[in-house]
Amino acid sequence: MDTHPPCPPDPRVLALDTPDWFAIVVLRLWSRPDEPLPPGAPQGWRAGFQAAGLDAEAMQAFAATCRLLAAASRPLDVRCLHCRAVGEDEWRWVRLLERLQAGDDAAAWRVLLGWMAPAAARLAMAPAGVLARHLRAAGLVLSAASPDLPALAGIRVTGTPDAGLRLVH
Numbered sequence: 001m002d003t004h005p006p007c008p009p010d011p012r013v014l015a016l017d018t019p020d021w022f023a024i025v026v027l028r029l030w031s032r033p034d035e036p037l038p039p040g041a042p043q044g045w046r047a048g049f050q051a052a053g054l055d056a057e058a059m060q061a062f063a064a065t066c067r068l069l070a071a072a073s074r075p076l077d078v079r080c081l082h083c084r085a086v087g088e089d090e091w092r093w094v095r096l097l098e099r100l101q102a103g104d105d106a107a108a109w110r111v112l113l114g115w116m117a118p119a120a121a122r123l124a125m126a127p128a129g130v131l132a133r134h135l136r137a138a139g140l141v142l143s144a145a146s147p148d149l150p151a152l153a154g155i156r157v158t159g160t161p162d163a164g165l166r167l168v169h
Contacts, residue, residue: 007085016086016094019140022052023097024090030066031078058134064127069093072116089115098142100132 016024029035029045037043049059069076069089077087092111099107108128112121135142 007079007083010085013084013086015143017143019135019142020094020098022048022140023094023135023142024086025081026062027066027090027093028078028081030062031070031076032080035081037081052140053138054134058131058138061127061130061134065124065131068120068124068127069115071120094142096128097132097135100129101136101142105129 026045026048029048033044045062046059049062077089079085079087079090092114096108096111099105099111105125109121109125112124112128115121116124
C-alpha cells in the first residue's frame with residue numbers, strides 16, 4: 001500500500017532518460033517487494049536486472065548499497081511504482097550513480113553524506129561504484145538531469161574517498 005498521498009506530475013521527470021528511470025524503478029521494486037506488478041512486467045528488481053543484462057555481481061552491489069541506504073537514520077523517500085513524481089531520495093539515487101559513472105567520487109561522497117553518517121558512506125562507496133560501472137557497461141548511462149539538491153549544499157565534507165580507501169574496500 002502506498003504511504004504517499006497522490007502526487008501531482010513533476011515536470012522535472014521529463015528530463016529523465018531510460019537509464020535514470022531504470023535506476024529509480026529498481027529502487028522502488030527493492031523498497032516495496034510486495035507491491036503488485038502489472039502482468040507481463042518483470043517480477044521484482046532481480047528480474048529487471050536480468051532483463052537489462054546485468055549479472056550477479058551488479059545485483060549484489062545493488063542489494064548491498066540499498067541495505068546501507070535503508071539503514072540510514074530516516075525512512076527513504078521512495079515512491080510507489082505508479083507515482084508520477086520522483087522522491088528526493090530517488091533523485092539522490094540517480095545523482096549518486098550518475099556522479100560515480102562520471103568518475104566524480106567527491107560529489108558521490110557528498111550525496112551519500114546526505115543520507116548517512118560518514119562511516120556508512122565509506123562502506124557504501126564501493127558497492128555503489130561497482131553498480132555504477134556495471135550499469136555503464138550494460139549501456140545504462142545515467143544523465144546529469146537530476147536536480148541539484150539543496151539539502152546537499154550545506155554538507156561539509158570532512159574527508160573524501162581516495163585511492164587508499166578504494167584499496168581498503
